[in-house]
Amino acid sequence: MNLLVDLFSIAAIGAGVFFFLAGTVGLLRFPDPLSRLHALTKADNLGLGLIVLGLLPRSESLLAALKLVAIWALVQLAGATAAQLVGRAVRRKGSAA
Amino acid sequence: MSVLQALDIGLALLVFAVAAWTIFARGAFAATVGYVVYGLLLSLVWIRLFAVDVALTEAAIGSGVTGILLIGAAARLRGGETAGDERSLSGAARLFTAGLCILVALALAGVVLLLPDQGPSLARQSMQNLAETGLGNPVTAVLIAYRSFDTMLEKVVLVLAVVGVWSLAADRYWGGAPGEARAARPEPTLAFLAQVLAPLGILVGVHIFWVGADEPGGAFQGGAILAAMWMIVMMARLTEAPQTNAFWLRLALVAGPLVFLAAGVAGSIFAGGFFAYPPWLAKPAILFIETFMVLSIAVTLPMLVAGPPRREPRQ
Amino acid sequence: MTSATLGGLVGAALVGLGLYGLIAKPQPLRKILAFNLMGSGVFLVFGIVARKGAAAGLQADPVPQAMVITGIVVAFAASALAVNLVLRLFEAAGQATLSRDAWAKLPDDGAGPV
Amino acid sequence: MADFLLATAGVILFTVAVGLVRILSGPGDADRMMAAQLIGTGGIGSLLLIAAATGARGVEDVALGLALLAAFASAAFVNSAAPAEDPDAADGR
Numbered sequence: 001m002n003l004l005v006d007l008f009s010i011a012a013i014g015a016g017v018f019f020f021l022a023g024t025v026g027l028l029r030f031p032d033p034l035s036r037l038h039a040l041t042k043a044d045n046l047g048l049g050l051i052v053l054g055l056l057p058r059s060e061s062l063l064a065a066l067k068l069v070a071i072w073a074l075v076q077l078a079g080a081t082a083a084q085l086v087g088r089a090v091r092r093k094g095s096a097a
Numbered sequence: 098m099s100v101l102q103a104l105d106i107g108l109a110l111l112v113f114a115v116a117a118w119t120i121f122a123r124g125a126f127a128a129t130v131g132y133v134v135y136g137l138l139l140s141l142v143w144i145r146l147f148a149v150d151v152a153l154t155e156a157a158i159g160s161g162v163t164g165i166l167l168i169g170a171a172a173r174l175r176g177g178e179t180a181g182d183e184r185s186l187s188g189a190a191r192l193f194t195a196g197l198c199i200l201v202a203l204a205l206a207g208v209v210l211l212l213p214d215q216g217p218s219l220a221r222q223s224m225q226n227l228a229e230t231g232l233g234n235p236v237t238a239v240l241i242a243y244r245s246f247d248t249m250l251e252k253v254v255l256v257l258a259v260v261g262v263w264s265l266a267a268d269r270y271w272g273g274a275p276g277e278a279r280a281a282r283p284e285p286t287l288a289f290l291a292q293v294l295a296p297l298g299i300l301v302g303v304h305i306f307w308v309g310a311d312e313p314g315g316a317f318q319g320g321a322i323l324a325a326m327w328m329i330v331m332m333a334r335l336t337e338a339p340q341t342n343a344f345w346l347r348l349a350l351v352a353g354p355l356v357f358l359a360a361g362v363a364g365s366i367f368a369g370g371f372f373a374y375p376p377w378l379a380k381p382a383i384l385f386i387e388t389f390m391v392l393s394i395a396v397t398l399p400m401l402v403a404g405p406p407r408r409e410p411r412q
Numbered sequence: 413m414t415s416a417t418l419g420g421l422v423g424a425a426l427v428g429l430g431l432y433g434l435i436a437k438p439q440p441l442r443k444i445l446a447f448n449l450m451g452s453g454v455f456l457v458f459g460i461v462a463r464k465g466a467a468a469g470l471q472a473d474p475v476p477q478a479m480v481i482t483g484i485v486v487a488f489a490a491s492a493l494a495v496n497l498v499l500r501l502f503e504a505a506g507q508a509t510l511s512r513d514a515w516a517k518l519p520d521d522g523a524g525p526v
Numbered sequence: 527m528a529d530f531l532l533a534t535a536g537v538i539l540f541t542v543a544v545g546l547v548r549i550l551s552g553p554g555d556a557d558r559m560m561a562a563q564l565i566g567t568g569g570i571g572s573l574l575l576i577a578a579a580t581g582a583r584g585v586e587d588v589a590l591g592l593a594l595l596a597a598f599a600s601a602a603f604v605n606s607a608a609p610a611e612d613p614d615a616a617d618g619r
Contacts, residue, residue, distance in 0.1 A: 078596035081290040120433040147471035161595030172606035202428025209420035218465030239478035258489035313584030401492035
């Protein structure tokens, strides 16, 4: 049983790391701010989401698990709105911003 | 070398690199963002030093609230740096300064390396007396019971800082509200964020204050998160900054230190010592004081960030 | 090397970096950043004193921790006051620098609008 | 397992560091704000992993605090970048 939980954690967290890597590659490769923003938000949502998923079965209590999910949800909200806000700022000033 | 050591070294290098960026970056805005990133990394370092209460403070104040203050300032100061700035020190003076600073850092590093492995510690004493305070978190006990005088005076410093900021106002604005009158329509995304975030944040802030009695957390951290929520609501223009001559505002600003001081005086009358709490009342008394401290912090930090009054007071 | 010692060494380096920025950077906002950097370096050095005082089942001595928490809050209050002073200077004089050449170029003595 | 979690935290910090190098240097301020966003997510991720590996208590609350404040830097940036304009007019609508 323990082994199964470990395998699940390793798979989910490993996939999360992959999305973080993908996001960074996007940041490095994409030519303009708006597409870099796009790459960034993908890393945020999926990367952290999968890591939280992998850590969930390891949490000590139900409250701790709920907190993990709340953290992920808050980061979703922050990522989505911050991307909107920064994106608007970019558009307002043209590509130089 | 274990994985943990490798991680520690990597984290240390990253913190150092971001700090160096903050100092050497060309533009002020770039340096400021570097500082915000740095503050966040620092709370990771505090976790590695097993100082979770400090990490929480650093996350809420060092990174969050300071970020709003500095990024706002850097954005408003844009264009304020003149071209001649970089020449202000000659090359030789620069080199001399750098040498001096490296010496200071090396001396300090030497001290760090010479520290004994098991240093002097008050941990034992603070655990021995913990039961009398009724608390489970020794850091909160130090803040509100063992070294309460420190904490009370620190609240006074916060009030003084607000007085300092307010006194930067022009005479005719004294007592008015801080911040320029702005377009009435809020940025819709920001308004949405504030509407969703504020209720959740108030919940988390109160939670962190409440668990602070027994777990990492406390009045400072909880109050700082509440303060951040008021700031986001003001930034989204869902509410106006209050008039600085409002009685409730001034009362809330001083409530923390005032209640704290009153508790100290009451201690010297009823419990035989300034800031002494009778054991049967210790925990309720501490929570009572902390409640007002949370209120004061939640009001003080946004007022410090909002700046001096910039509008004439309404009568 | 333990993680505590490493943290202390980072703290020492931060103090050096911050001190350099405080002296060498002419813009007030940069000086505020540098001063905060220096302050957090001092906090870190104090933090390893806490970590090395681990005893009685605690992983770090609570007294230095509490003092660092107080310190972070006071440092914020001081930074906020300093930032507001700089903003007021900028508002009154149209620039925010301590560089002497820049002030010499102003037509009047920099009194500016109120 | 603890070593795996720590190694993962290290890899995330490393990728975040590489990303930081790219976006802290600009060219625009908007790129730099993305740096704050990136370190927010990466920092929270590695914080949770380190906490799970070392068993430090109360770390979820630190991550919760960081997550709550993750958008604040961007909000402050937008708020002071365009203080006086009407947001809709500035949008070109």
